[in-house]
Amino acid sequence: MSELLMAEQEIQTPLHAQMNQLPGEGPRAESPLYHADLTSIANHGPVDGSVHLQELALLGHLVLRGSPQNESFVTGFAQVMGFALPGPMQSAETGDASVRWIAPDEWLLIVPGSEAFSLEKRLREVISGHYSIANVSGGQTVLVLAGRDAVNVLKKSTGYDLHDSNFPVGKVVTTTFAKASAVIRRIGPQKWELVVRRSFSDYLWLWLQDASAEYGLIVRG
Amino acid sequence: MQKYSGFGLFKHALSHHENWQRAWRNPTPKKKYDVIIVGGGGHGLATAYYLAKEHNITNIAVLEKGYLGGGNTARNTTIVRSNYLWDEAAHLYEHAMKLWEGLSQDLNYNVMFSQRGVLNLGHTLQDMRDIERRVNANRLNGIDGEVLDTQQVSEIVPIMDCSSDTRYPVMGASWQPRAGVARHDAVAWGFARAADQLGVDLIQQCEVVDILTEDGAAIGVETKQHGTIKADRIGCVVAGNSSVLAKMAGFSLPLESHPLQALVSEPIKPILDTVVMSNHVHGYVSQSDKGDLVIGAGIDAYTGYGQRGSYSTVEHTIQAIVELFPIFSRVRMNRQWGGIVDTCPDACPIISDTPVENLFFNCGWGTGGFKATPGSGNVFAATLAKGEAHELAKPFSMFRFYDGTLIDEHGAAGVAH
Amino acid sequence: MHHNSMTQQNRLQTGGRINRSRPLSFKYNGTSYPGFEGDTLASALLANGVDVVGRSFKYSRPRGIIAAGADEPNAVLQLGATEATQVPNVRATQQELFDGLVSTSTNGWPSTDNDMMSYIGKVGGRMMPPGFYYKTFMYPQSLWDTYEKFIRKAAGLGRSPVENDPDIYDQLNQHTDVMVVGAGPAGLSAALSAGRTGARVILADEQAEFGGMLLHSDEKINGKPAAEWVASVTKELRAMDNVMLLPRSTVNGYHDHNFLTIHERRTDHLADLAPKGQVRQRMHRVRAGWVVLATGAIERPLVYGNNDVPGCMLASAVSTYIKRYAVVPGNELVVMTTSDRGYKSAFDWQDAGRKVVAIVDTRAEPSGACVVEAQKRGLKVIKGSAVIEVKGSKRVSGAVIASIDASGNKVTGNVRRLSCDTVASAGGWSPAVHLSCHAGSRPDWRDDIQAFVPGKTVQKQLTAGAVNGSYSLVVCLEEGARRGVLAAANAGFGDQSDELVEVALVDEVKEGPTMTLFHIPHTKSTSRAPKQFVDYQTDVTAAGIEVATREGYESIEHVKRYTAMGFGTDQGKLGNINGMAIAAKSMNKTIPETGTTIFRPNYTPITFGAIAGRNCGELFDPKRYSAMHRWHLENGAKFEDVGQWKRPWYFPQPGESMQDSLNRECKAVRDSAGILDASTLGKIDIQGKDAREFLGRVYSNAWAKLGVGKCRYGLMCGEDGMVFDDGVTACLADNHFVMTTTTGGAARVLEWLELYHQTEWPEMEVYFNTVTDHWSTLTISGPNSRKLLAELTDDIDLSKDSFKFMDWKAGTVAGVPARVFRISFTGELSFEVNVQANYGMYVWEKVFEVGAKYNLTPYGTETMHVLRAEKGFIIAGQDTDGSVTPIDLGMSWCVANKKPFSYIGKRGMAREDCVKENRKQLVGLKTKNPQLVIPEGSQAVADPKQPIPMTMLGHVTSSYYSACLNHSIAMGFVRGGLSRMGETVYYPQPDGSVIEAEVCSPIFLDPEGARQNV
């Protein structure tokens, strides 16, 4: 218990409150689409279709805010992550860490859930000046939409131009998605990653099932 | 004047309708008038009519840059109601309502005012609180109205989906039986004809390009087609152009001009006998005597003088109508169009003197102008005649935006109507 | 398949594009008829000799099919085999025939009462000049309601279904470099030349087959029949993966910045109910780089006496039915034409083996190849003459022809009658400029072709072919090719070199000049001649238009509105130009002098369901859920809509009334412990060295001294000084705060903060991030909440002295890291537990595991409202309405006017009207009868007996029965209320009763705050 305690001790820097928000073993985590039970749909659901959907649940989501003019912010990130912050509408990744440009002073870093806190600590250690890091891991989830007709499902859902000439692999856009919004990243010729907000996830799950009905939806576990 | 009646119609039928007189003259403007009214829409024509009828001022010109009733009068969804929240607005709109009741006979022109009742739906607990508040205020102000529950609503509009499993179930409504719709073009034409009969000069295709002032007072206008026309008093009633006219006179107004869109379905057999409005799902609908479903919603968020808005607004409106009336899903949208509404920060109009002496403005009706047409003209006429605001107009001075005596009707006027 | 014995007597044995091997059967007005695949409903009706397809709505005259496309005004039918699949007002000329199609005529007159019909039509007809209803039905006033019902009955065409639509619709967002509208000769060559550059191209056409007029043309392109050229071009286009072909797709709207809407009908040609799982109709929302309008032109009918009798048709339509559908719509034809065009129909008719009675040419000296051919064919050509009137009622029985003068203004004699059953008229072409007008451009009049063409526009728009007034095939093809290349080049594909322009070879036919003529004169004056229809669907006649101008309705907009010309479902495609010409003539003006004609979307009507797409039913608007929503469902919560959120409203137990539940939930909180899901409150993470200063500027109260580990309540105002949101903000660290907002206000507040940061104070070092969805918030409230929470944490010291009211601490709850705020909206000892939302449900369940012994009771928003009202806490949005200042709310304690910076709202509150003593102020209200609950929204008066209109003092904003206090409580506004404590106000009720209440402090329970400070 005691070392658990240690791990969960609030680390009070004078300037920012940091907090490891993950418990140790035991407590059950429920991703935003937990109630949809995608795993059993994956196991027992339809196997025919040209649209594939998968939730990448319980990842670590960190919102980084800072100015590109803040050298310590830019270099600090590169130093910790081993790659540079991408420019407008771009993304970068190595291994299981990926970062998305959201705004001129905002990036979304997604890592394995267990690494969010340690990464935040390391980033705060090396970055100085004006910046912020917000852990939003509980507030959003990642959906991967793939398959031949994934692009048509997206065309029903967003007004953004998805054509190869405008939306090559690696590009990121934050845009409208049905009556919600999503951060959309193209991760393959027929593969797209959607970052959506927790409270909208059930609506978007219903929407995606409806929009892909005519093509056939296969859920991946 | 040539009186309109069933018998007259019969008489003219015998002569193959070859002897109808003009509804109004086409006069060339004089050099000077007692009063110039800029703007030949419903409000301007009503102002001229009541000036002549109730204040014996007949040396009047109405200057219209296009054709009579060609602005928002020709583009609105014709809803007439007076169930406003605040006393000031309620009294003004109820004054209009009383004039509506009898307007056809007064003008000897059938404006087809149809008191089929208006429902303002509530979809949330707060909607219902606001409805209770408004209806209570209406009753104590002498305006008819009652609060209906879901069951009562579905009895009035059985074709509406009042089930509890919709996204925003209908929890109830306010109901004003005396409210309804009127034939919008006929209102302008009726006032025009009656004003013309009383000697008012209606000058169409006459665009005001400048307002002439002399030591702080307005003395006339410069027009594109007829040069200078002088007047002792000038009233501007130019919805969709108010800020432009004010700029000519050297001041600005607390206005933004927004596109307000409307649309109609193809004509279908009578199926909807009342007006249904919903702020929450953002749509309202009535059925015209021609059979069209007349539909509208909120304004577009940007300013625009183009008499058109964004397609997404039309989409949201139709989603709302299909949500309320799923049976209309297979009915088809025929035409859409847009007007320009001058909106005030407190969703109430301006009927006011201005920084320029002898220059008065009647504007800022936002989405609520048509229903006020006779009342607006009536109090503005009195204001122009006396040179000071009519009792009912006093609270609507443009200077309320300095001292803060706003009349915030957003609760009641949050959605276009 | 069963067919009745009826033969298709007007069907040719050979020719046309119909598939004779696929016979179909359909119903019209209860009778079933045969047809073929490839027919439209109109061509099938004509094939079966059906003349009357409806009655006109005003005069109820029999009407037949006039046209072959979108311009048809009469053949507007009700479709649908079942109630749920009814579709009103379907244009038979555009409806493809399918097996089992059921259609009925939609007479303007709803009842089958023939007396009424004939009364209105025959006798009443003359009593109904334009605007007749403005002139009558006025007296007596009381009868208008009755008059109106009578008028409404006459209105409408088809009827709405009364069952819900079983079909599904959707939308696809498209982006393209070049959008080509119309797949006639110009459109096809435009798409081809653009497609070859590699540009993204969309080609849409309203018809099932591409080709337009080429589908029934004899002309040759590159030496081959035109239809072969169409096939080869379509084949090449289909092979290009940068080209999207959309048949059965009408471009209905052309909006700003080159945004177009396309209505694609995917299954309407198969059945009236879409095959299972298929989308019936789809809207394409297109953003185009450049647009090529190749929308063609619509033939104008000529306006003559009784020109609405079935058998009167457009000459081009006659050719279309013969050549494309192998249907000859009659036996004996008279053609009236102002150009060479009409001759073609006569030739087609003759080739079909039926009798051409005469070609009546309004030109005195027609020249051109066709005249020579007519002589070769032995056809009778009557020059300098016109059909001034036809005879017959349900079908043309004869044509009255007469000589006319060269100007076409009057009959010069030689009146005689020819027997015939069909009169085809060719009055020239009107370019289909509709789309070019949608974004505000006005069409230009061209005297040389006597027609409007697309005007100056700010759109990235090109035009090709007949819409330009270029009517000859060779020009259409070349213009198309050139505009296609140009559009692609403008969009960045290919250069504009001529190599890219492939011009097809067509042998030109020499055409003679056209005569300008719209309205055929009659021996009688227009007002006395037989009705000469201009707009068929709205029953507008030439005489009617003259009456309108006679009465001073002189602007063409007045004419249209007064007569209803152009307001039908065809939007005046046939009638508008003729109407303008007649109005102009009656005022001795030119057509452009009467104004231009402007078209609005839609080109043709669009199904509401298609526009709504998927956004109806449960997808109408997102439902937002907290992480504990499943638990709320399982535990029988009733929900309240708050913004898009579904919040538990209360948790009824079996047999409980709502009030029972509230009483139970309230008591549980006051006596022991209750729990509320507060996750929906907005939460904004604020970091940066200027965060504290920023808070001081956007809240009305002071923030300079808020220490780390502390929380504070704040009020947020607009620049007008009116309260718009409130909430508690906690200081997590010197440069780090978390702000809470109302559930409905979260997005607005975040944007508000960003607005001021980005536009007013960019120099301030602060970042705002929403963490609303990231944290689950469990509010445990009640005297036992400390004990309960103690069982779930061993690293948070909950003791009174170390964890004070308005403190927050971090630690673990149920083994999950948490931030715990000791704040209270109920007035009880209360802890807000915040955990990462992925663990919200887990912790919630753990709390209940230990909570049982404390009778831990879940409560919803309604109980929360009662509990806070007992304490006099406001709810922004319920107790405020955008017109009240903090002072009006009696919350001057929450206003810090000594702050150095003039915070948002300060100046607004100081305006003349806002500092008046006698404003409406929020107070508590105690009813004289403690059991009476004043209905929320009741209005206060000082004297309930005063006459109406009464002077109102303010309204009740919050009102409840307090089970804990055993009496009702209320808050409301009363003018000058803060200085009226103890006075009585009266609340008149709709039922005539009056509720008396005493003005009091809004704090009904524990004014000292002892309960929350334990």
Add this chain to the structure above:
Amino acid sequence: MFSIYCPYCEEHREEEEFHAKGQAHIPRPLDPDNCSDKEWGEYVYFRDNPRGLHHELWVHGTGCRKFFNITRDTQSYEIKETYKIGTQPRITAIHNQ
């Protein structure tokens, strides 16, 4: 339906991602407390609302959440330019005449 170039995302985006926020270049008075009611009213409520060229504030709400300015013709709806907060328009009514 506008197609709007976001100066921060550096590409054209659909109108649905944006919100119009009214007239641009209306700085908050630096000393509100010493403004007259009239001056304050002018700041809060009174607008140019021109027919023609208009400098207006928009926010890329469903995007980068940045506020920026648009110079737009309120009659033709043509967007002449978009520019970042803190910068001045290149095209103004004067230039346009």
